[in-house]
Amino acid sequence: MTGSEELKYGSSETAPLVFIGGGNMAAALITGCVAKRFVEKDRVVISVRTEKSAEKWRQKGYVNVFTNTLEMLEKYPTAIYIICVKPQIFDEVVSSWPVNSRPKFIVSVMAGVPLPTLSAKLPFVSGNTTIIRMMPSVASSICASATTMCYEKNDKIENQEAYIKYAREFAECIGTVEIIPERCLNPAMAIGASSPAWTFMYIESLADGAVAQGLGRAEAKRIAAQAVLGAAQMLLNSESGFDIEKQHFGWLKDQVCSPGGTTIEGVRALEKHGFRSAVIEAVSAASKKADDMAKAAK
Numbered sequence: 001m002t003g004s005e006e007l008k009y010g011s012s013e014t015a016p017l018v019f020i021g022g023g024n025m026a027a028a029l030i031t032g033c034v035a036k037r038f039v040e041k042d043r044v045v046i047s048v049r050t051e052k053s054a055e056k057w058r059q060k061g062y063v064n065v066f067t068n069t070l071e072m073l074e075k076y077p078t079a080i081y082i083i084c085v086k087p088q089i090f091d092e093v094v095s096s097w098p099v100n101s102r103p104k105f106i107v108s109v110m111a112g113v114p115l116p117t118l119s120a121k122l123p124f125v126s127g128n129t130t131i132i133r134m135m136p137s138v139a140s141s142i143c144a145s146a147t148t149m150c151y152e153k154n155d156k157i158e159n160q161e162a163y164i165k166y167a168r169e170f171a172e173c174i175g176t177v178e179i180i181p182e183r184c185l186n187p188a189m190a191i192g193a194s195s196p197a198w199t200f201m202y203i204e205s206l207a208d209g210a211v212a213q214g215l216g217r218a219e220a221k222r223i224a225a226q227a228v229l230g231a232a233q234m235l236l237n238s239e240s241g242f243d244i245e246k247q248h249f250g251w252l253k254d255q256v257c258s259p260g261g262t263t264i265e266g267v268r269a270l271e272k273h274g275f276r277s278a279v280i281e282a283v284s285a286a287s288k289k290a291d292d293m294a295k296a297a298k
């Protein structure tokens with residue numbers, strides 16, 4: 001199979017998309033890209049550890065599901081591989097890879113495993129393998145991920161441009177994508193991939209605050225989620241009058257804070273309790289954890 005044949009998508013002729021690991025992140029990626037018909041279900045191949053997980057995938061209509069990664073990789077020697085296991089399991093995956101395999105294209109979504117470590121630990125990877133690190137979020141499931149990705153450009157690698165284009169199109173299918181240097185991937189991971197968890201906590205806290213004042217839980221949850229969605233859309237949609245490239249976020253914040261009004265009292269309370277500092281520290285802590293994981297993964 002030539003490079004260009006491999007990289008067609010959305011048809012039964014394409015190279016299989018092989019997911020090593022079929023947990024939360026793989027499920028979000030697969031749900032998003034199958035919904036967009038980027039790949040057909042029968043071209044998705046998944047390996048998991050337990051029969052229980054394998055059965056869950058089969059019940060969703062996926063037929064190529066394995067509980068033995070070596071067996072899967074031997075069956076699919078020329079696929080596009082997406083590594084979706086926890087970083088701690090990466091060494092186990094390496095040991096499950098057939099030694100005579102020469103993969104051409106590998107995408108890793110693992111946090112804290114840098115490109116040089118990926119190349120060094122996958123000893124069968126030839127100088128002709130394109131490796132891309134991609135950092136999507138669980139919002140891939142509804143094609144709303146803020147994905148980041150990085151790679152080392154090397155003109156000597158056969159078809160590298162085509163593989164990068166494919167990865168970019170895959171990422172665009174599940175949301176937006178920013179290509180960034182690897183040294184920025186950990187902070188980008190914190191705000192792009194980890195922050196959905198913190199935003200869920202923020203929305204939950206908003207709802208809790210209103211419930212404490214007597215609003216019904218169901219209404220509070222819907223109102224809080226929509227309020228956050230609307231605010232984010234105003235930042236991203238210039239029809240709001242806001243230009244994300246040129247203007248400070250405070251410009252919109254100031255429009256909500258009526259002089260002597262309610263919102264500025266909330267701003268005061270948030271500042272008093274270290275809201276901004278707490279968020280900055282969360283980003284820093286997540287990013288630093290990925291730095292530490294990268295050192296441990298060497």
Ligand SMILES: NC(=O)C1=CN([C@@H]2O[C@H](COP(=O)(O)OP(=O)(O)OC[C@H]3O[C@@H](n4cnc5c(N)ncnc54)[C@H](OP(=O)(O)O)[C@@H]3O)[C@@H](O)[C@H]2O)C=CC1
Binds near residue numbers: 054
């Ligand atoms: N969750 C997120 O929001 C994000 C996660 N990531 C990255 O994605 C990766 C996966 O995270 P996540 O999906 O949350 O983790 P999960 O624990 O949900 O999934 C891990 C999966 O790996 C499978 N697995 C374990 N060992 C093996 C093995 N030897 N061979 C094949 N599969 C195996 C597990 O199988 P079983 O189900 O049978 O146990 C499970 O399906 C991590 O590296 C993380 O850094 C990146 C961005 C965001």
Ligand SMILES: O=C(O)[C@@H]1CCC=N1
Binds near residue numbers: 189194
């Ligand atoms: O918590 C984690 O390590 C993964 C990576 C980013 C989001 N979830």
